[in-house]
Amino acid sequence: MKIIKLGFLGGLCIFFMISLLGCGQETDKSEHSGMNHGSMEDDKMNEELTIQFATSEESIKKNEAVTLTADIKKADVAVTDAKVEFEVWKKEQKEHTKTEATQQKDGVYEAEVKYEEEGQYEVIVHVTTPTTHQMISKQFQVEK
Numbered sequence: 001m002k003i004i005k006l007g008f009l010g011g012l013c014i015f016f017m018i019s020l021l022g023c024g025q026e027t028d029k030s031e032h033s034g035m036n037h038g039s040m041e042d043d044k045m046n047e048e049l050t051i052q053f054a055t056s057e058e059s060i061k062k063n064e065a066v067t068l069t070a071d072i073k074k075a076d077v078a079v080t081d082a083k084v085e086f087e088v089w090k091k092e093q094k095e096h097t098k099t100e101a102t103q104q105k106d107g108v109y110e111a112e113v114k115y116e117e118e119g120q121y122e123v124i125v126h127v128t129t130p131t132t133h134q135m136i137s138k139q140f141q142v143e144k
């Protein structure tokens with residue numbers, strides 16, 4: 001398990017996402033080679049991922065290990081070549097941690113984490129595949 005403290009990567013990622021959203025209008029061959037937009041075939045190729053986030057415990061206790069899970073599918077098929085990271089921070093706090101998940105079975109990525117403070121946490125699940133980057137944001141609660 002790898003944890004990297006970060007303050008600005010989330011912002012970078014949003015920037016990345018905006019540039020991806022904008023890539024329908026651009027043809028930057030160096031960065032988007034093989035991704036041509038517009039034809040129906042390519043629409044299918046660029047089909048959205050389904051990202052499902054879950055925590056192993058329904059009620060997460062502070063200082064107790066919990067597993068974060070992301071289930072990644074594309075058109076109902078497990079996505080096995082993704083890089084999945086959980087960016088987590090306590091609500092209204094600046095310090096974010098980013099934990100890379102490990103694939104446990106086809107399309108199911110997990111990371112074990114532990115939180116020292118109770119409260120509301122925000123998570124962004126970042127998913128990078130060879131063709132796309134997609135993310136979802138969720139919340140969870142850490143109890144006393």
Ligand SMILES: [Cu+2]
Binds near residue numbers: 125
């Ligand atoms: Cu992201």
